[in-house]
Amino acid sequence: MIETRDLWVRFGPVAAVRGLSLRAETGGWTALIGPNGAGKTSALRALAGLADYDGEVLLDGQDARRLGRRSVARLVAFVPQKPETPPALTVAEYVLLGRTPHIPYLGGEGRRDREAAARALRRLELEGFADRPLGSLSGGELQRAVLAKALAQEAPVLLLDEPTTALDLGRQQLVLELVDALRADGLTVVTTLHDLTLAGQYAERLVLLDEGAVVAEGPAAEVLSAPNVAAHYGANVRVLEEDGGVFVLPVRSG
Amino acid sequence: MAATAGTAEAAPSVEARGVGLRAGLVTFAFLLAALAVGLAVGPVHVGLGSIVRSALSYVPFLHVHQPLGAVDRAVLWQLRAPRVALAALVGGMLAVAGASYQGVFRNPLCDPYLLGVAGGAGLGATLAIVYASTAAAGGSWTVPLAAFAGAIAAVVVTYGLGRSAGATHMTGALVLAGVTTATFTAAVQTFVQQQHTQQLQNVYSWLLGGFSTATWHDVAICAPYVAAGSLVLVLHRRVLDVLSLGDDEAASLGVDVGRARLAIVVAATLGTAAAVAVSGLIAFVGIIVPHTIRLLVSTSYRAVVPLSLLVGAGFLVLTDVVARTVLSPAELPIGVVTAFFGAPFFAVVLRTSRGAR
Numbered sequence: 001m002i003e004t005r006d007l008w009v010r011f012g013p014v015a016a017v018r019g020l021s022l023r024a025e026t027g028g029w030t031a032l033i034g035p036n037g038a039g040k041t042s043a044l045r046a047l048a049g050l051a052d053y054d055g056e057v058l059l060d061g062q063d064a065r066r067l068g069r070r071s072v073a074r075l076v077a078f079v080p081q082k083p084e085t086p087p088a089l090t091v092a093e094y095v096l097l098g099r100t101p102h103i104p105y106l107g108g109e110g111r112r113d114r115e116a117a118a119r120a121l122r123r124l125e126l127e128g129f130a131d132r133p134l135g136s137l138s139g140g141e142l143q144r145a146v147l148a149k150a151l152a153q154e155a156p157v158l159l160l161d162e163p164t165t166a167l168d169l170g171r172q173q174l175v176l177e178l179v180d181a182l183r184a185d186g187l188t189v190v191t192t193l194h195d196l197t198l199a200g201q202y203a204e205r206l207v208l209l210d211e212g213a214v215v216a217e218g219p220a221a222e223v224l225s226a227p228n229v230a231a232h233y234g235a236n237v238r239v240l241e242e243d244g245g246v247f248v249l250p251v252r253s254g
Numbered sequence: 255m256a257a258t259a260g261t262a263e264a265a266p267s268v269e270a271r272g273v274g275l276r277a278g279l280v281t282f283a284f285l286l287a288a289l290a291v292g293l294a295v296g297p298v299h300v301g302l303g304s305i306v307r308s309a310l311s312y313v314p315f316l317h318v319h320q321p322l323g324a325v326d327r328a329v330l331w332q333l334r335a336p337r338v339a340l341a342a343l344v345g346g347m348l349a350v351a352g353a354s355y356q357g358v359f360r361n362p363l364c365d366p367y368l369l370g371v372a373g374g375a376g377l378g379a380t381l382a383i384v385y386a387s388t389a390a391a392g393g394s395w396t397v398p399l400a401a402f403a404g405a406i407a408a409v410v411v412t413y414g415l416g417r418s419a420g421a422t423h424m425t426g427a428l429v430l431a432g433v434t435t436a437t438f439t440a441a442v443q444t445f446v447q448q449q450h451t452q453q454l455q456n457v458y459s460w461l462l463g464g465f466s467t468a469t470w471h472d473v474a475i476c477a478p479y480v481a482a483g484s485l486v487l488v489l490h491r492r493v494l495d496v497l498s499l500g501d502d503e504a505a506s507l508g509v510d511v512g513r514a515r516l517a518i519v520v521a522a523t524l525g526t527a528a529a530v531a532v533s534g535l536i537a538f539v540g541i542i543v544p545h546t547i548r549l550l551v552s553t554s555y556r557a558v559v560p561l562s563l564l565v566g567a568g569f570l571v572l573t574d575v576v577a578r579t580v581l582s583p584a585e586l587p588i589g590v591v592t593a594f595f596g597a598p599f600f601a602v603v604l605r606t607s608r609g610a611r
Contacts, residue, residue, distance in 0.1 A: 074508070078503070078506035088548070108492060
């Protein structure tokens with residue numbers, strides 16, 4: 001469980017996040033949505049401890065600032081929008097780097113670390129890829145390796161910054177399905193997502209940010225109304241509700 | 255190894271390759287061979303067997319008879335051995351520092367002189383040669399000390415300049431600050447040099463670098479810094495792999511990126527400054543050795559850092575043998591040799607391993 005109370009992220013005189021209070025429950029999927037510059041990524045980085053903030057971030061009720069960097073890393077795994085995947089590292093070496101918060105600063109992996117990495121590889125069906133260099137993987141396999149590294153971290157909270165950016169439709173679904181399966185295992189998932197239809201289908205709770213502040217939150221059917229999208233994205237859309245899903249379709253104006 | 259214990263299914267082998275037994279043995283053998291060649295080759299021929307027996311005769315309780323006469327012994331242990339030892343220390347340090355700089359700045363073109371070590375050392379040495387040599391005649395300490403101080407001062411300035419640009423763009427800012435410092439110190443150094451053309455030869459030969467005047471004294475000055483510096487860097491080999499994922503990911507894995515970077519830069523800089531102080535500026539070792547290992551063994555810093563140390567040591571010992579034998583009794587500047595043989599060798603490695611990546 002991860003929670004923020006009155007979270008502010010400032011860059012000099014500009015506040016990117018203004019008083020965000022949110023609560024992501026264990027086994028739930030919360031999506032931060034909003035137009036460009038709304039503060040989604042800044043909020044996520046603050047949750048990961050990567051941005052300075054005012055206010056509180058609570059991990060299982062404990063103040064993240066008091067926990068220290070390594071303890072936070074054992075509780076929160078973060079996947080950036082474009083993760084670095086050094087092409088000559090093997091999948092095994094890359095996934096083992098996810099064990100860093102469990103290993104002493106100048107130490108090496110032990111048996112438990114190798115077992116955790118092996119479990120992560122198995123969970124993402126990468127067993128046969130352990131000795132393959134990252135550079136030889138297909139796009140989909142690489143996405144799985146990235147998730148396996150995050151999973152090997154064995155943190156109960158998984159943060160993903162725009163996990164579908166620059167992926168084609170099939171890969172977007174693949175990644176979100178994988179994340180959904182990990183969530184079903186009991187992980188708390190928080191993502192930023194710019195595709196509203198995908199956000200509505202996978203996350204059970206949406207938090208709509210505009211200019212750093214929460215302007216709507218709740219299930220997709222409540223947040224993704226045509227007036228909301230028009231007011232905050234400046235977009236002309238039609239919203240369809242079918243089979244329990246919410247579909248946001250852009251409509252050419254005029 | 256023990257990955258199957260405790261898990262019901264057969265677990266895949268999840269190991270970081272690290273150095274690997276074969277690469278480790280080959281590298282170690284290369285270093286030993288280089289040391290043997292370095293000791294055996296020279297105007298006075300000493301056989302390998304005699305070298306080994308002569309060395310063992312200094313070990314108490316073994317009662318090995320000293321096979322060499324007084325002259326041969328002096329040539330071997332007072333002239334050649336310190337030279338070989340110093341070349342090994344400097345070569346290992348420059349290679350391991352180059353590998354670490356490339357890792358910490360995530361830039362394959364970084365060399366150990368990146369943050370202004372070379373410019374600062376060059377300026378320090380030039381000032382000492384021009385202004386101090388007449389005042390403190392016979393002060394063999396003055397030039398290395400001034401070079402060391404100049405190198406450290408330049409890196410401190412670079413780091414201060416880089417930090418003031420803000421932590422978010424630290425790596426880029428540091429590289430730019432290094433270029434700024436290097437340019438400025440080079441300008442001052444050239445100016446001083448032009449004002450004292452009678453010392454041009456001395457300054458120039460220091461800048462080119464070499465081991466022709468190496469003594470056990472130099473080895474003793476340089477060894478502690480090289481030992482401490484390379485130990486810290488070897489201990490950071492896994493941290494360097496984590497840093498290769500970028501600052502954000504490293505931080506989200508619990509690494510204090512700023513502190514790790516500072517520890518690595520301080521260790522690499524102290525070792526490099528000590529190496530430069532006793533040998534001058536020897537180009538290319540810090541780039542060619544780590545990249546050869548990346549191309550032939552692994553790009554993981556767990557392999558690159560320790561192997562760079564061993565291969566760099568052997569490489570510079572062999573280079574020095576070439577430098578002192580090709581035009582014997584005259585000597586080639588060692589920097590010329592490292593580049594002359596290193597560049598084509600590296601070109602071959604680059605070509606043949608194109609497909610391997």
